[in-house]
Amino acid sequence: MTQKMQAAVVEQFGKPLVIKELPVPEPGLGQILVKTEACGVCHTDLHAAEGDWPLKPGLPFTPGHEGIGIVTKLGSGVTAVKLGDRVGVPWLYSACGHCEYCLAAHETVCPDAQFGGYTKNGGFAEYIIADPNYVAHIPAGLSAQEAAPLICAGITSYKGIKETNAKPGNWVVISGIGGLGHLGVQYAKAMGLHLCAVDIDDKKLAHATRLGADAVVNAKHGDAVAQVVKVTNGGAHGVLITAPSLPAFKQGVGMTRKFGTCVLVGLPPGEFPTPLFDVVANCITIRGSFVGTRLDMAEALAFAVDGKVKADIELQPLSAINDIFARLKHGEVPSRVVLDFSQA
Ligand code: NAD
Numbered sequence: 001m002t003q004k005m006q007a008a009v010v011e012q013f014g015k016p017l018v019i020k021e022l023p024v025p026e027p028g029l030g031q032i033l034v035k036t037e038a039c040g041v042c043h044t045d046l047h048a049a050e051g052d053w054p055l056k057p058g059l060p061f062t063p064g065h066e067g068i069g070i071v072t073k074l075g076s077g078v079t080a081v082k083l084g085d086r087v088g089v090p091w092l093y094s095a096c097g098h099c100e101y102c103l104a105a106h107e108t109v110c111p112d113a114q115f116g117g118y119t120k121n122g123g124f125a126e127y128i129i130a131d132p133n134y135v136a137h138i139p140a141g142l143s144a145q146e147a148a149p150l151i152c153a154g155i156t157s158y159k160g161i162k163e164t165n166a167k168p169g170n171w172v173v174i175s176g177i178g179g180l181g182h183l184g185v186q187y188a189k190a191m192g193l194h195l196c197a198v199d200i201d202d203k204k205l206a207h208a209t210r211l212g213a214d215a216v217v218n219a220k221h222g223d224a225v226a227q228v229v230k231v232t233n234g235g236a237h238g239v240l241i242t243a244p245s246l247p248a249f250k251q252g253v254g255m256t257r258k259f260g261t262c263v264l265v266g267l268p269p270g271e272f273p274t275p276l277f278d279v280v281a282n283c284i285t286i287r288g289s290f291v292g293t294r295l296d297m298a299e300a301l302a303f304a305v306d307g308k309v310k311a312d313i314e315l316q317p318l319s320a321i322n323d324i325f326a327r328l329k330h331g332e333v334p335s336r337v338v339l340d341f342s343q344a
């Protein structure tokens with residue numbers, strides 16, 4: 001008899017997910033089967049379910065790219081992991097390994113990359129098929145629930161801060177203190193940076209202060225750019241925009257110091273106006289950053305093993321997914337919701 005599993009499936013963009021009973025998939029050649037213990041809910045899952053981006057996933061699909069679980073079955077030819085290993089199935093589900101980007105360790109932009117919970121079914125399900133060459137190896141000492149947010153929110157904010165090229169003692173702004181940002185604050189402090197947190201919600205900013213932020217600015221009140229420029233004495237050397245909101249992007253460019261770098265990771269649909277004269281005359285770099293490589297993953301996890309970064313999590317069952325999405329949409333999730341499969 002075929003074994004069944006529960007999964008939360010997007011059948012139509014912009015409609016509630018449907019909890020379904022599906023057959024547990026069989027790992028094929030070079031694949032593994034992972035029994036899910038926990039999966040974080042990223043704002044990207046919401047963009048995916050709404051069909052927000054130009055490249056849309058094929059319907060139906062199962063979202064989730066912060067799935068952590070135990071390897072329970074190996075397809076033939078698998079040597080990179082063994083049965084019983086705890087792994088994470090991330091956004092970078094697989095890449096070709098041979099193109100110019102893969103060879104340069106820029107594998108996240110491989111033209112043949114597959115994306116977990118987007119072009120491949122993801123972790124909003126009791127089992128996940130994964131590519132053993134691209135899974136995250138979860139170090140002993142981290143539970144599945146606390147590791148889950150690190151394999152997208154953690155790696156993305158950590159890599160984004162690195163991409164600002166800010167040096168210890170420099171100022172970094174993080175705009176958006178949600179799932180990504182609350183981890184970004186901790187990475188920035190562990191990396192020896194001065195950190196100014198920007199959000200539109202005083203509760204998120206109070207949390208940033210508890211996590212070590214040196215200054216906070218509420219972008220809803222007054223001129224946020226002027227406040228940041230004042231606090232940082234001329235603008236931040238590095239700015240990381242995680243906010244899923246277009247006005248935050250133009251503001252972020254304005255908060256960047258001369259010769260500084262503004263890194264964009266938030267992905268609200270649309271475009272933002274670029275103040276061309278300021279960018280040119282102040283020699284500002286604007287760059288995108290897309291999750292991180294497997295090496296970035298190992299580094300991002302190591303901070304947590306050292307106790308320097310800890311995700312703030314709220315556990316919920318898979319059946320609550322539509323309520324969680326509604327809260328995420330309205331900015332009502334404090335940091336990160338993690339679907340907990342361990343009690344099922
Ligand atoms: P989240 O909903 O947990 O957090 C977003 C935060 O932004 C909230 O605290 C909210 O209050 C704040 N915010 C909203 N409007 C703002 C504004 N105008 N100014 C400042 N702050 C504002 O979302 P998340 O899971 O952290 O994801 C954030 C974004 O990053 C999403 O668009 C997601 O798709 C994207 N993302 C990108 C990558 C990547 O590789 N580039 C990876 C993961 C997520």
Ligand code: ZN
Nearest residue numbers: 042044152153
């Ligand atoms: Zn994500």
Ligand code: ZN
Nearest residue numbers: 096099102110
């Ligand atoms: Zn490639």
